[in-house]
Amino acid sequence: MKEAVQLTEGWSLDHDGSSLSAQVPGCVHTDLLTAGLIPDPYLGLNESEVAWVGRRAWTYSRNLEPAQTAAERHERTDLVFDGLDTAAVITLDGHELGRTRNMHRRYRFDVTDRHGPLHVEFASAYEEAEAVRALTGERPNVYPEPFQYIRKMACSFGWDWGPTLVTAGMWRPVRLERWSTARLAEVRPLVTVHDGAGRVELRIDIERTGQGADRHLEVSAQVGGVQAHGTVVGDSALLILDVPDPDLWWPRGYGEQPLYDLEVTLVSRGTEGTESRHLDSWSRRIGFRDVVLDRSADEHGTGFIFVVNGVPVFARGVNWIPDDVFPSRITPDRYRTRLRQAAEAGIDLVRIWGGGIYEDDAFYDVCDELGLMVWQDFLFACAAYPEEQPLRGEVEAEARDNVVRLMPHPSLVLWNGNNENLWGFRDWDWEPALAGDSWGGGYYLDLLPRLVAELDPTRSYTAGSPWSGSWDHHPNDPAHGTHHSWEVWNRRDYAEYRDSVPRFVAExxxxxxxxxxxxxxxxxxxxxxxxxxxMLHHQKAEDGNGKLNRGVARHFRLPEDDFDRWHYLTQVVQARAVAAGIEHWRSHWPVCAGTVVWQLNDCWPVSSWAAVDGDGRLKPLYHELRRVYADRLLTLQPGADCPVLAVVNQSAEPWHATVTLRRMRADGTVVAERQLDLTVPARQVYRQTVPGELAPDALATKEFLVADADADGLRAVHFPVADKDFAYPAPHYDVAVGTPVGSGGGSVEIVVTAHTLVRDLLLQADRLGPDAVCDSGLHTLLPGEQVRLRVNNAAETGANAVRAALFCVEPA
Structure with a gap:
């Protein structure tokens, strides 16, 4: 029977001739932090103070002891690294075991009957990248760092939301695996559903020892009460398990997420009179579901619709970046916290962006459980990548490794070749600069689709994001396939999201x-x-503050010497901007079949596009996502002459709604009112132009429109002019604070009663204590209305402190 011994203890890191205790998994930065030799690079300007770490070579060492007992003396002992970051030489007792140059692969070395000093010597990632660049030649990218010349987490070299902290170390577990006769080298479960019946086709590869070369081996598997047995022929086997009427796995909001234990066992069949011997086992949780990517052409262009178990889905998505620049610090509990936040915000798809990592299995396990579909990028982003050796072989090995590792997860619904590189080739002046040199197109359009077709043909592959499906259309053509919408943030007002209806907004x-x-x-x-x-150091986007300020100034008077007000308004504009896009695009389902917001999370404390900041605190955007990604959405969209009411029903049941439309004055007077009794079928959208007498004049500064679905507690508002031009009354409201329940501040209810129109009321709970959390974000109240806010873990609950933590829109 195979056994594994984790090598987490006993490692040291050489630092200027002295030996530091090292943590494995970990990295140089975290070990130096623990030893107090560098300041926290996330604080202040410290990032610059530790830049030297990424430019040095580092060595990890420990002693590998010989086997002590007969039980430990297997025929074969392997030293297994699940992740080495990145260019390393591994030696044991002075003999080289191997060299690595890929953070995204697993490595295995035969160390049978070998022991002594074990060293893992990491070269500077910069030196490795420069050596490869010297071989392949220069290629363009969007940042002045050499990340495309090394198979490493690209964003460790910095991004427009991340610090430049170039890591080295054993970032995933290290272990000894001891085994005899044979082991399960690779198990690939192809899970399909047809006419309600499930099938698991298991393709199994075996590795044998020299002594096991001629042994008779058998494999067996079981799932859902079904068993299958087979004989190993050569070094492979094929088993098929047909599971009648399995419970289907669904994305959240569409059904349940039943998971089945799939177990595979390898045995050596004994000769006559001897017992069989159990050699190895493999187990994963799988789910039965059918996912098709519908890319059919129609009168609007080329679609991009996920169809799960026959049901077309509007994808309510977010982009995911590594949750920490030091990925070894991301625990299973942290994955669960962040992904549960996603699910609780109505999200049903998470796109793992191509400048990060293939995440730990714990990430995908949680997505399986929560019904979060996973769109997995292969790891290429925002650069022209050489296709010559030594990179080409690494790319293929990396892709094979990770496709096989991740394919059991039912949450995984799409393989994507790259982030923005097809677009960059065509639109960012790469093509003339390359002058015919390789740039990655052979990976995305040839190698990767061939590997997916070979290893995981049950899943769809797309060459990139954005991608129109072929060179017949511009790669970022909104009418064809996936689209990245960045012109609005970079140069325009967020209202201009409403100017087009892309087929699928992937960023x-x-x-x-x-x-x-x-x-x-x-x-x-x-x-x-x-x-x-x-603040400027923790703003990595090009002209980031300029874009923030222009975004505020288009709608509000830009505050001067009032940081608190600036901070509130920038957060309001972020929430409104993302909501404007999602509301518009959802209202055009099924022409638009998904939105993937950039981004859910941050990897450190920074001004960014995230809904959850680098310390895990929720921005107002998070709460707005929960509103606009709910199954039922009420929205008012600007129209040619009058606003358009859109009632979006993504639930499985018809929505019988009574919608009250009110044209109101700024002082709260109702000018006109009408009720609409509507029935919106499941998974459909109802659109109606607002009757003329209810629509404020396009230039009205004292009138606005409100739509309420009272039974559902949903509200939409339409103001015809920018906030700075609207005649808001001075906000007036009362605040009542309940008695805290529980220790340490516990839970407290805050009731706000409006006496005037109060637009975008926000309680910034962290002003009541760093751990305080409020259960909701922005609220617009009419005169006489109340909102109840629940705050947990507040250190301060006095009325004055609560009032100081409340913000709303004020007259210009």
Missing amino acids: FGWQAPPALATLRRALPGERLAPDSPG
């Missing part, structure tokens, strides 16, 4: 700073201002 977003408590922790002692040194 769009708007920035805002993190929560105030996050800024205070990350920038200790700094007097906060939009352009204070720490």
Whole structure:
């Protein structure tokens, strides 16, 4: 029977001739932090102070002991690394075991009957990248860092939301595997559903020892009460398990997520009179579902619709980046927390972006359980990638490794070749600069689709995002396939999201700073201002603050010398911008079949597009996502002459709604009112132009439109002019604070009663304590209305403190 011994203890890191205790899994930065030899690079300007770490070579060492007992003396002992970051030489007792140059692969070395000093010597990632660049030649990219010349997490070299912290180390587990006769080298389950029946086709590869070369081997498998047995022929076997009427796995909101234990066993069949011997086993949880990517042409262009178990799905998505620049610090509990936040916001698809990592199995396990579909990028982003050796072989090995590792997960619904590289080749002046040199097209259009077809033919593959499906159309053509919408954030007003209806919006977003408590922790002692040194250092986007300020100034008077007000308004604009896009595009289902917001999470404290900041605090955008991604959505869209009411029903049941439309004055007077009794079928959208007498004039500064579905508690508002031009009354409201329940602040209810129109009321809970959390975000109240806010873990609950934490839109 195979056994594994984890090698987590006993490692040391060489630092300037001295030996530091090292943690495995881990990295150089975290070990130096633990030893107190570098400052926290997430705080202040410290990132710059530790830049030297990524430019040095580092060596990890420990002693590998000989086998001590007969039980340990198997025929074969392998040293297994699940992740080495990145260019390393591994030696044991002075003899080289091998060299690596890929963070995204697993490595296995035969160390049978070998012991002694074990060293893992990491070269500087910069030196490795420069050596490869010297072989392949220069290629363009979007950042002045050499990330495309090394198979490493690209964003460790910095991004427009991330720091430049170039890591090295054993970032995933290390172990010894001891085995005899044979082991299960690779198990590929192809899971399909046809006419309600499930099938698992298991393709199994075996590795044998020299002594096991001629042994008779058998494999067996079981799932859902069905068993199958077979004989190993050569070094492979094929088993098929037909499971009648399995419970189907669904995305969240469409059904349940039943998971089945799939178990595979390898045995050596004994000769006559001897017992069979159990050699190895493999187990995963799988789910039965059918996912088709419908890319049919129609009168609108070329579609991009996920069809799950025969049901077309509007994908309510977010983009995912590594949750920490030091990925070894991301625990299973942290994955679960972040992904549960996603599910609770109505999200049903998570796109793993191509500049990060293939995440740990714990990530996909949680997605399986929560019904979060996973769109997995292969790891190429925003650069021209050489296709010559040594990179080409690494790319193929990496893809094979990860396709096989991840394919058991039912949540995985799509393989995507790259992020923005097809677009960059055509549109970012790469093509003339390359002058015929390779740039990655052979990976995305040939190698990767062939590998997916060979290894995981049950899943769809798309060459890139954005991608129109062929070179017959511009790669980012909104009418064909996936589209990235960045012109709005970069140059325009968020209202211009409504100017087009892309078939699938795979990236769009708007920035805002993190929560105030996050800024205070990350920038200790700094007097906060939009352009204070720490704020600027923790703003990595090109002209990021300029774009933030212009986004505010289009709608509000830009505050001067009032950081709190600037902070509130930038967060309001972020939430409104993303909501404007999603509401518009959802209202055009099924022409538009999905939105994937950039981005769910952050990897450190930074001004960015994230809904959850680098300390895990929820921005107002998060709560707005929960509203606009709900199964039922009420929205008012600007129209040619009058606003359009859109009632979106993504639930499985018809929606019988009574919608009250009110044309109101700024002082709360109702000018005109009408009720509409509507029935919206399941998974459909109802659109109606608002009757003329209810529509405020296009230039009205004192009238607005409100739509309420009272029974459902849903509201939409339409103001015909920008906030800075609207005649808001001075906001007036009462605040009542309940008695805290529980220890340490516990839970407290806050009731706000409006006496005037109160637009975009927001309680910034972290002002009541760094751990305080509010259950909701922005609220617009009419005179006489109340909102109840639940706050947990507040250190301060006095009325004055609560009032100081409340913000709303004020007259210009």
